Amino acid sequence: MGSGEPNPAGKKKKYLKAALYVGDLDPDVTEDMLYKKFRPAGPLRFTRICRDPVTRSPLGYGYVNFRFPADAEWALNTMNFDLINGKPFRLMWSQPDDRLRKSGVGNIFIKNLDKSIDNRALFYLFSAFGNILSCKVVCDDNGSKGYAYVHFDSLAAANRAIWHMNGVRLNNRQVYVGRFKFPEERAAEVRTRDRATFTNVFVKNIGEDIDDEKLKELFCEYGPTESVKVIRDASGKSKGFGFVRYETHEAAQKAVLDLHGKSIDGKVLYVGRAQKKIERLAELRRRFERLRLKEKSRPPGVPIYIKNLDETINDEKLKEEFSSFGSISRAKVMMEVGQGKGFGVVCFSSFEEATKAVDEMNGRIVGSKPLHVTLGQARRRC
Numbered sequence: 001m002g003s004g005e006p007n008p009a010g011k012k013k014k015y016l017k018a019a020l021y022v023g024d025l026d027p028d029v030t031e032d033m034l035y036k037k038f039r040p041a042g043p044l045r046f047t048r049i050c051r052d053p054v055t056r057s058p059l060g061y062g063y064v065n066f067r068f069p070a071d072a073e074w075a076l077n078t079m080n081f082d083l084i085n086g087k088p089f090r091l092m093w094s095q096p097d098d099r100l101r102k103s104g105v106g107n108i109f110i111k112n113l114d115k116s117i118d119n120r121a122l123f124y125l126f127s128a129f130g131n132i133l134s135c136k137v138v139c140d141d142n143g144s145k146g147y148a149y150v151h152f153d154s155l156a157a158a159n160r161a162i163w164h165m166n167g168v169r170l171n172n173r174q175v176y177v178g179r180f181k182f183p184e185e186r187a188a189e190v191r192t193r194d195r196a197t198f199t200n201v202f203v204k205n206i207g208e209d210i211d212d213e214k215l216k217e218l219f220c221e222y223g224p225t226e227s228v229k230v231i232r233d234a235s236g237k238s239k240g241f242g243f244v245r246y247e248t249h250e251a252a253q254k255a256v257l258d259l260h261g262k263s264i265d266g267k268v269l270y271v272g273r274a275q276k277k278i279e280r281l282a283e284l285r286r287r288f289e290r291l292r293l294k295e296k297s298r299p300p301g302v303p304i305y306i307k308n309l310d311e312t313i314n315d316e317k318l319k320e321e322f323s324s325f326g327s328i329s330r331a332k333v334m335m336e337v338g339q340g341k342g343f344g345v346v347c348f349s350s351f352e353e354a355t356k357a358v359d360e361m362n363g364r365i366v367g368s369k370p371l372h373v374t375l376g377q378a379r380r381r382c
Contacts, residue, residue: 017069018045019094020076023061023136024119025049026085031062037084038064042071054351054375063094081120090119092134106133106158107180111147113137114171118144126150129164130157149180187282191275199226199252200274204241205339206230207265211238219244222258223251233368240311243274291334291345302354303376307343309333310367314340321366322346326353345376 022034034047045065049058066072072093080091110122117125123135130152137148152158158179166177181189206215216228223246230242246252252273260271275283291305306318313321319331326348333344348354354375362373 018066018072020064020066020072021061021092021094022064023090023092023134024087025058025060025062025089026087027058027060029058029062029085033084034062034064037082038066038075038079041066041075041079043067080123088119090134090136104180104182105155106152108150108152108158108161109147109176109178109180110150110165111176112173113144113146113148113175114173115144115146116171117148122148122150125170126161126165129161130154183278183282183285187276187279191279194273194276197249198273199246199249201244201246201252201255202241202270202272202274203244203259204270205267206238206240206242206269207267208238208240209265210242212242215242215244218264219255219259222246222255223248225251237368239368287334287341287343291343302348302351303345304348304354304358305343305345305374305376306361307372307374308369309340309342309344309371310369311340311342312367313344315344318344318346322357322361325357325360326350 020038029049031047031049034049035044038044038047043066045067047062047064049062051058064072064075066075076091076093081088083089113122117137119135119137122137123132126132126135131154133151133153135148135150138145150158150161152161162177162179165175167174168177169175201219203215203219210218210230212228212230215230216225219225219228226245226247228242228244231239233239244252244255246255256271256273259269262269262271288305304322309318313333315331315333318333319328322328322331327350328346328348330347331344332346334341346357348357358373358375361371363370365371
């Protein structure tokens, strides 16, 4: 479920009795359009489109507050998945307390869905098992990505859905239905399983003169390899890291134990198990959450966040790269054991300066890597 979506914390009597959440809205939908759409259902107190606090861009969802709970319930039961501005919207009861969503209770995950199954079809497929708080087929510009989430108001309903629907064929595709797991939990499961079986080794901090053959010479003494690759940029220059895949787990484990921390041509190697994508994403979430909490405790300003920093970039070089866009009170590269972790933050004195820096620097190659630059939330001062 999206992080901005409210979710109920119990039975209907616990909800804000006459407020509905409206999701999957077209960016051009306004409060007035919402009002005109829902006014036939009954008298309204107000409508609201939620927007980014900095850019004021619509976030794709909003709220409709009715005067009477019966009207809100009628709208929920009869207008869910109707069109507004040519796009179907999702309705559910509004609840500012998001503890149920964060707990994961009653939430299930469905994958291998046929692309023809949309939110409406998913809702009616699973509503037989209990009261649905929210359901969403995950989509991109090309349509359904083949997986979805359904959030029930109870664990019992979720378990019924899993029991009856897991392994069922829908539109000639056998679907998987299981308990929703947070990314950190899935990453931990992958990590535990992979530690006992991994054959792919990640190597970083290697010299620019190390090519595939030299890397293979260094690692082949621990066992037969399936592939050895030094990663290079578009110009052919080494990025300073690579991968070695062994035929056996034992060979990979021995290489990690023997070569990690070893000095080669004056550079101390990092050698470890190559992480799966889900593990890397979970680690990035943890890093940015730590950064967010650290930034929250600092005096206000307008921060921008920079990812994919070259290993050669330090605080001084980071400030130098961004100094032409305005007054910088702080530029910080996150470090680990004396080496950059690949991301950092720059704090400007104004929103205009920060926005210009994002527009100009996002995608620009600094060192040997293209930067990924995003705008943080504005604060009163740096």
